Amino acid sequence: MDKPFPYSETVMDHFANPRNMGDMEDPSAVGNVGNPACGDMMRLFLKIENGIIVDAKFKTFGCGAAIASSSMLTEMIKGMTLDEAMSISNEEVVNALGGLPEAKIHCSVMAEEALKAAMEDYKNKNR
Amino acid sequence: MDKPFPYSETVMDHFANPRNMGDMEDPSAVGNVGNPACGDMMRLFLKIENGIIVDAKFKTFGCGAAIASSSMLTEMIKGMTLDEAMSISNEEVVNALGGLPEAKIHCSVMAEEALKAAMEDYKNKNR
Amino acid sequence: MQTEKFVYFDNINTTFPDPRVVRKIDEVLNFRLGNPSAHIHSAGIAAGKVVDEAREKVAAYIGAAPETLIFTSGATEANNLAITGFLKANPEFGFVCSNIEHFSVLNQIRSLRNSVKTSILDVDSYGLVEPDSLEKVLKNNRSIVSLSLANPEIGTMQDIEKISEICSRNGSILHSDATAAAGLIEIDVNKMGIDLLTLSGHNIYGPAGVGALYVNKKIRLASIFEGGNQESGIRPGTENVPGIAGMGEACEALKGDMKSHEKRLRDLGNDLWKSLQESVRFVNFTGHPEKRLPGHVSFWVEHIEGESLLLLLSMNGVMASSGSACSSNLKAKDEDELMASHVLAAVGVPSDICSGSITLSAGRYNTEEDFNYVKSVLPGLVEKLLTMSPSYDDYMKNKETTDG
């Protein structure tokens, strides 16, 4: 059996060993999206210094795809400028994960939305 | 496979080796029933002496059950008085054959009818 | 009374599974497979893969894309799904079929005629649909047209490309029941222009209990029963994983030597036809002499009844049928069910004969010896029944009278 799991190897890896999972002390911004009533909920913490995302952490309540999307997103945005991060789309997350089942694309959208929400939070805090 | 044929052993035997099949010279009576348009046709010849059926022959166009019923009937009535023969029913033929499939009971009825027709013919010829 | 001979000429009613099919099914049954819908764990995913692989193999046999196939429990269900499922989703269409279709097609008229315009096309004495009469019906009403690739009882193959051309020219949809033809000839749904095609596992050296419906991507179908989301929601119910795997393997097994078997069986069939024509008195062949299935010979014999000939053949080790397995239904509840064949009636065989036709249908396992054996025993068996036939007697007497 060469494909014993429902997701790509990369998804399974990020699900099993999520990168950047956990809390953050004194985050520069927090993005909260979803809620348990919808079956998934994502919380993204960003540490931003000089317009650059120097650290990212997440907590996610959700399926394998949601957890892997969160993990992948944090990996992608670390080191990016805010402008670069703003232009990240869910498709890029999906591609980086080696694809997601159609029915799970919305999990990558949630990751994108968590990022947007964190950016919004940062703007609000820093205006 | 202990039952490779659709009929009882007796039926198969009478079908494969029909008794009393053939023509009869100078029959005392002939019974004709059915016709090819109905899928079966039976012709029964009787030789009657002193009120006793001393010989019987048949020709049948029909399925295995029809041929076996004809063969069995002729065996049964040989040696019978006319009264005895008149009381022969299709059930007796069926029983003697070791049973027939439900859908084939009508073949035994046809045998009974051929006998009745021959009796009628005999009565008409001898009134 | 039994014989050692085992000469199977009833391939039209079922075939024996290919050894590769048997092996595949055994393998699959031993796999510890989950439910294919259990996408979350490896046992379920492995089951889904077995189904997907089989889908590719079946699709390849008919030149279709894998996702166009819906697995069913057999040809009967596939025919019902194709027609009733189509008309549920497309109620503005009519329904047209010929008067020699299998009952799983023809009898749908009964429930459909209340809701859609239905028409039954007569066939000619060879069993062929008249293109003009089809065109005329479709001119008045866009329809789903159901015409089988080949008729099991008389072997006639429709001129399907001409028919599909008429259908598409008239905005109609063509369903073709390939149950009898599949396994014997090459099929390409695109070349043939077929929109919906029925396949049956047990008629192509695969297992019974599984079939498939090809559905052209442009077509919308509704399911005919309720349940889960399997087969794109069109055919609910847990997939018949071993059966589907077996059907896939059967299609795979066909691929290599389809052409050579087709030619071999066509030649042997034609040869048998010629031989019987010369050796069997009162023989009348049914179906088209050329546009017919390879290895298929069907006929009736005046003055003798079909079942008794089948029985004699069986006693001599030759297994044949009266065309459709249903026709000689000894388990029927009453005489009415022992009805004469609607196919023979449709091609104009006199009604006294309709219960009397014989279909010899060969398959890829039949050898030249099998054909020779039939040639050698059949004439004698017919003669035996003629000597028993009062109808033959009458005919001869009549002949003497008119001759003399």
Added chain:
Amino acid sequence: MQTEKFVYFDNINTTFPDPRVVRKIDEVLNFRLGNPSAHIHSAGIAAGKVVDEAREKVAAYIGAAPETLIFTSGATEANNLAITGFLKANPEFGFVCSNIEHFSVLNQIRSLRNSVKTSILDVDSYGLVEPDSLEKVLKNNRSIVSLSLANPEIGTMQDIEKISEICSRNGSILHSDATAAAGLIEIDVNKMGIDLLTLSGHNIYGPAGVGALYVNKKIRLASIFEGGNQESGIRPGTENVPGIAGMGEACEALKGDMKSHEKRLRDLGNDLWKSLQESVRFVNFTGHPEKRLPGHVSFWVEHIEGESLLLLLSMNGVMASSGSACSSNLKAKDEDELMASHVLAAVGVPSDICSGSITLSAGRYNTEEDFNYVKSVLPGLVEKLLTMSPSYDDYMKNKETTDG
């Protein structure tokens, strides 16, 4: 990432065939059997015999006469035939089912509600139908009542004898889907007072692609598709001979040790329940604590999502499900199909959890070791997901605030 462990706790969705079943199917596929309708020759007769023998064995498992069984392609078809087939033949009846039936029962409402009076009964928080509410519905309208013996997702077993008593007292007919219960408990249609009963092959250590419907002799059914005269004309289509033979063998294999497996699995299941209750934080069990299938444990865990727990289990070699295989359909076309379980909603589980339930369903091949393994890994996996859960964080913060 893969593990050597293979601990299958998804028997509710499918079971692995018994070795005797595999052997039987292999034998049957090698038999050179004809079409069972080909009563005229030995190959056909032999096939009919295989079917008849299997019919006897399946009938024996449920205490019925062989001629009361109709073989189908599975439980989905049997459920459709039972209800739609009954109402086609008896249009004066209504239709009643519970809100936790399988979609192959529940969704029939969609097509039936235009022609018959339909009612859906709510269940209580254990998944039990209230006898009084059933009685009230039937008082107004003789109906066919469809209530499954056991629910696959939450394991609850209805008090079927009480229900059947109410049905017969009110001139109504009881259909019971035994798909989830069969193979785990003894079934006797007469003792239980069931008029129509659905069985599925692949849920009782038999093959997929075959099922059976028991039909009390007093009941008339119409077929739900058209075709030949098979299965007394009620289920047209060539019989799935290997599948039917396999199902027969599966029932035969059950007989000997049904009782001992039932007891063993019940004890192990209760033990697992107790263990998880102690070791898993935030666990909430679903279904009735006693009136449930042996070896069936189902629950949800606050603050964590079900699929991710199933996935972690799977990575650790434990195959479980979210109850009904359809619910976690990763192949769904869009999010809407990933709907929350209607069963959990019916028993009052809050909607944020309905996608999050876990069903551990054991079968006769599960060992005590399997149960112990689950006990040992599950609590840790839940903890892992809790550390990742923002919902858990919020809860803890909230708790600190209110506590502090």
